[in-house]
Amino acid sequence: MGGREGLYLIKIDLKQVIFAVESASEAFQEYFDTQTGETVALADPFITGERDEALAELIENSPGRFLPFPSKYEIHEYRIMADFVDELRPSAAREELTGAIRGKGAFRRFKNGIRYHRLEQGWYDYLAQAQREIAIRWCEENGVEYVENKAEM
Known part of the structure; x- marks a missing residue:
């Protein structure tokens, strides 16, 4: 039992993480919803003039549920x-x-x-390749197992 199996409770398709890395912007912060497996985006009201209060409140009141994807500044x-x-x-x-x-x-x-x-x-x-490496590092740092094709999930 020396492998990585069992260490991760959450799985994600690496393509989903890579897409979040590719689309990172100043206007939005994207998050991985560990409960639904979806990517959600929260607008920066100072840039967009918009704010999804319900989503902002859900993220704030659900510690550990929403994992922020790398921001444009981290990339x-x-x-x-x-x-x-x-x-x-x-x-x-x-x-x-x-x-x-x-x-x-x-x-x-x-x-x-x-x-x-x-x-x-x-x-x-x-x-x-650089974006793929950033995505893999994000998965490892957040304890999320990545798969390279949905069939593995």
Whole structure:
């Protein structure tokens, strides 16, 4: 009995966590409802001007039921972008992208640079892998067993 079986009471499809990581925004905080298995989103009233009082109250009054998915600030897409550039082999593209990701407008310049150097697919593959790793880490940190296909649930 030395495996991970029995350690987790909650299971989630990893795709659900990855989707929450991909869609993280400043306007909403997404949560995993451990009771229903659904993802719920609570709007930030300072950004959206809206507030779901019933959901906010339910989250506040149900300790342990709602697990917050990683926020946009916890994901650090800029760090992922910089790591991607660092892993490129030495080249004109790497040099240009290193400069592009500095200062205001970094995301726009980076997107233009990867398009120009035909690195878009490599970037999207790299980003997807980074988001998957964030999702797995979230599961492990929250004691949630992940499955890679719904048939395992």
